[in-house]
Amino acid sequence: MPIYEYRCRKCGEIFEKIQKPNEGVESVACPFCGEWEPEKILSGFSSLRRSESTSPCGSPGGSKGFS
Numbered sequence: 860m861p862i863y864e865y866r867c868r869k870c871g872e873i874f875e876k877i878q879k880p881n882e883g884v885e886s887v888a889c890p891f892c893g894e895w896e897p898e899k900i901l902s903g904f905s906s907l908r909r910s911e912s913t914s915p916c917g918s919p920g921g922s923k924g925f926s
Contacts, residue, residue, distance in 0.1 A: 862876070869894035
């Protein structure tokens with residue numbers, strides 16, 4: 860199940876919630892103040908794998924197989 864990030868409209872705290880993709884915001888309450896229906900925010904992601912020289916998308920110069 861995905862982890863969604865929310866910001867409480869009342870107290871402004873940011874928190875995460877594990878929930879099914881089809882569950883709506885109306886089923887989420889702020890764990891800090893109890894307010895219902897927080898704002899879903901867009902968050903970045905990180906990868907545990909780090910490499911300076913390789914990329915999962917191919918070589919740094921792009922693909923040579925396409926024109």
